[in-house]
Amino acid sequence: MSSTFHGNRISLTVFGQSHSEAIGMTLDGLPAGIAVDTDALQQFLMRRAPGRHEWSTPRTEEDAPEFLSGLKDGFTCGAPLTAIIRNRNTRSRDYSMLKVLPRPGHADLTAEIKYHGYQDYAGGGHFSGRLTAPLCIAGGIILQELERQGISIHARITAIAGIEDPSPFDMAPEDMEFPVLDAAAKKAMLEKIARAKAEGDSVGGVIECMACNLPAGIGEPMFDGLENQIARLVFAVPAVKGIEFGAGFSAARLRGSENNDAYCLENGNIRTCTNHAGGILGGISNGMPLLFRAAIKPTPSIAKPQQSVNLKTRQIQELTVSGRHDPCIVPRAVPVMEAVTALALYDLI
């Protein structure tokens, strides 16, 4: 049912298109009495907002949510929580070209096929990365609540354009805008982005997300395990093409005796000596930090000319997309990862 996540505790509906009147979300199932710090939420949303860095698109939406319902005097009231963000530039530009000349790497063609011409193609419509803003409103509220319960979720960039950050994820990144722990790697990444930008191109990367102090015993067997649930929500972010938990694909190269996390004792508590499992066994949290990585493909929107096919003439045609775009969406995707992780965990707690 497309854009409604119907979970165990919460239902989340994300609505809106890139250039519709508004985008927004409804979060249903929250108990009454959850505090919402709208200032802190706005700060969080700014990390995702475009137009503030050399690496991001200059579209200058404010992304200031308006709460329509569900909130009373700063607390949830038990009724569904709805917040919207008005789109400023509705229909300002002519996007009709996208209807006949689909952009490679975008959902233009699949939307045309699925919605047989009725789709809102302007700016990618409902498939626009802009729809991650409502995800961040929902997730940002939940992040605050989890923090209150002692559960903290942080994400960082581990790779951009092939440059990897070798640092272990043992601290929350200081620079929340471009959260790379290793200074040299960070510098190299920024250079890669600048070069891609100069060439009208884009780069991708890998984001690592960690949840600390998640109690052991969270998650369900089979279809509602932590991995199922997190993966299901992480793939709601358009650019994600892969996810791995703990050692992930590396585990496939290890022996069982190497990959199994031996049990040990720490201050009388049972822990594992390593964390190849990423904090999850049988879909259920084991008390170790929950850890996963998501692969973010390079933004498909680039200035370089690309080959497409004209749907009307059925001829190959070169496509040049005007307007300036994100050369690297990875930094702005970091808070989105934190947001969807928060939603995934909260729904199972």
Next chain:
Amino acid sequence: MSSTFHGNRISLTVFGQSHSEAIGMTLDGLPAGIAVDTDALQQFLMRRAPGRHEWSTPRTEEDAPEFLSGLKDGFTCGAPLTAIIRNRNTRSRDYSMLKVLPRPGHADLTAEIKYHGYQDYAGGGHFSGRLTAPLCIAGGIILQELERQGISIHARITAIAGIEDPSPFDMAPEDMEFPVLDAAAKKAMLEKIARAKAEGDSVGGVIECMACNLPAGIGEPMFDGLENQIARLVFAVPAVKGIEFGAGFSAARLRGSENNDAYCLENGNIRTCTNHAGGILGGISNGMPLLFRAAIKPTPSIAKPQQSVNLKTRQIQELTVSGRHDPCIVPRAVPVMEAVTALALYDLI
């Protein structure tokens, strides 16, 4: 809700524990009139069944499903389809050790915490790999139906214990029991497995799965895209720790201009020149082969002694698991991947 998948078209419930009276599944939502070839299904189940190869556990369950309901004269009748497999060796062995000495890499500890002592710990209970048999019953039936609709799903092994098969996935594997396309890689993999077995250890690997002739336009935006749905179901298989679609994690290293699949024409049909997207754009199929890879961790069950913690004495204790185990579960996981992919796709078609 743990073990019930509540999808768009179908509901699937998987029940049973490793040593309960039976394991089984109910598939609800199938239209009436779907043919079920039980002989072909049995063949399919044999590919997953243990005890038939040097690389698999010698547990000799027959895995012959008994259909309790939903089937009439070889066709679905519209009512929920339930099939069970009786467990032969119910409670034959003493598993009480697992309750106090959790096996590393298994769900013994997390189940103990989640179910506070009431879990069925024998043989891993509901977390046992044995529960993939009911997944194969459900998926095997759907595979037959998809095949009838012209959609074929095949999986193959691309890596075991670090040995990679460099072949492109351009043909269905002939050897369905150990489906590796490259003969040299296959030989090397088998050697790795034999060595691990000899040392009481295990190895993991990577499975690649492809769906051909899936019509364009399948999948929903946001939470019910093909990636969300497939990931959600693939992670129901206990050993999976990662999944990537198309170029996956490699895409994160490419430029947008490299990763975007340019559109071209093939016999008048719109295709993409490359398939880095794995056949999915915006969560929706684009008519190219759907392609993903799943990372399978080495079986946690090994004969080598491992370090655990005794939950009663709260002391570190060496654990030696008796009985013979799968040195490599990867070949038997291949049909399981096909099964869950079939379920994921069918639910969205």
Next chain:
Amino acid sequence: MSSTFHGNRISLTVFGQSHSEAIGMTLDGLPAGIAVDTDALQQFLMRRAPGRHEWSTPRTEEDAPEFLSGLKDGFTCGAPLTAIIRNRNTRSRDYSMLKVLPRPGHADLTAEIKYHGYQDYAGGGHFSGRLTAPLCIAGGIILQELERQGISIHARITAIAGIEDPSPFDMAPEDMEFPVLDAAAKKAMLEKIARAKAEGDSVGGVIECMACNLPAGIGEPMFDGLENQIARLVFAVPAVKGIEFGAGFSAARLRGSENNDAYCLENGNIRTCTNHAGGILGGISNGMPLLFRAAIKPTPSIAKPQQSVNLKTRQIQELTVSGRHDPCIVPRAVPVMEAVTALALYDLI
């Protein structure tokens, strides 16, 4: 999950409180290309709107929906459809009394218990009858689509304050505002309402709803039959306290030989000679008109003093609610019945 209906084809979320910034709804799962006649929709909403008749509350909200997403050039675009209605009088009145002195027959007390003080008590909050406006937006759109498919849904009043309309439901009512077929019954009902109004009291009634030309074969066995589904949605309307299909409670007094609808032929088509089943057998439509009646309790809001208990002082206290209220909500509930019936049927077609 409270206010999200997660159906077979559609998901419907209704949000808002009586005095929040806005009320609204998101309808997800609609295919692209469904026409929405907003003028006709506005006409439909007017039938529910307050303030236009002697029998309704003078609150003069315009109930003009603003579409935020999902609609493009008058057609659905495949993305979730969100529409809101701004509340004019947000917080204009002092409702704090409702927090300590719950109104009998309202949800004031149960909300206080459930949301432990955080509920939005103003005007009944999320429990207000005002929330039937978003139901009518969603249902009104679906009514248009069903009409296009040849399925028409009409409701009428069969009883108010004990006055019954003996007419058979063999025609759509002309007067859509007060749809009673029998003129004498109508007159008597209006007198009953006027008298109740004069005495600061209210009256209830019974609404009968019929769907014609619903194809045979719609509905699912067990939990998703037509009766389950319609009942589930009809009870979303706050004032409903009972529902019966076809002969309903009268069927309980009949013999099987009387109640069973014998089969007959009509122009070669199989019909039933009577329609005690209300068009439903085994939860599935049989091609006869679908028929049900819903009992609407008298509006709990009355001007007469009532006995309540002060939650702070724990003393019995007389409650007098100021403001003018609906003496009879039944006429305005008629389009709501049509709306929820349309949603229930569409979800199963």
Next chain:
Amino acid sequence: MSSTFHGNRISLTVFGQSHSEAIGMTLDGLPAGIAVDTDALQQFLMRRAPGRHEWSTPRTEEDAPEFLSGLKDGFTCGAPLTAIIRNRNTRSRDYSMLKVLPRPGHADLTAEIKYHGYQDYAGGGHFSGRLTAPLCIAGGIILQELERQGISIHARITAIAGIEDPSPFDMAPEDMEFPVLDAAAKKAMLEKIARAKAEGDSVGGVIECMACNLPAGIGEPMFDGLENQIARLVFAVPAVKGIEFGAGFSAARLRGSENNDAYCLENGNIRTCTNHAGGILGGISNGMPLLFRAAIKPTPSIAKPQQSVNLKTRQIQELTVSGRHDPCIVPRAVPVMEAVTALALYDLI
């Protein structure tokens, strides 16, 4: 999705046909550690079982559930709980007549249309009243758990064949097999049943169900209120054609001042002086006894000849059903009402 109830806490799947290998159910979502007294459960199932009274069908199924999974040493283990009942007389009789000559009042015709000939028509297939046995297994287990939590659920017969029991429901009925409080009414009802039986006919009735000590605050607004939820599950019972809560349809005849339940104090606790609301306000329990009545139509299976239409010849044809049937299903439906009520409440607690 037909026969899977996907609730807030639990998922329930009911499978089987009247003459399939087995009927059964899977209850998923139960926490580990819930005691299941299988002897008490068997006693409960006997109240529903046929063949034990003059008023019931002589089919002598034992209805002894076999637990396949989810139960360990008398307690739930956290995994899905599956129980089945083997059908003894599978395909013993020739039912092929039902395929061409649909029985009035049964789902024979609607199943034929919906499943276009593939349905399992023997004995009504999945639509058979026999499927209430698995509902009773699931509900019987939950009844035990609710009882442990202090919540008791009892149902009684208030009317059969027009004979009404005027007694207030202020005590649990002693005679669990034919639970009528008033002795004279009981006698008259039995006579009505005997007469109908003698004439090859059947009678219906009304069942009243009450839940005591349900905590206040249970239920959700809009679509998951107590009324929505109970109605949804009660209509899973084939013979039910109506449901009303508290004063129900009578409330529609009252003034607001009469129907509103004034608040009062009882030992310092807030209660209502009357209980026209049936313990529910705004879909949420208010601490008063929850009360509803369900209309049970007369069993459609009768010995009297009836008019049907031959689907092959398209001619009107007289139908005489051989075999002996329930002249009155109402007493056996009483435990079923208790069972579904338990499931509905437990899912929202």
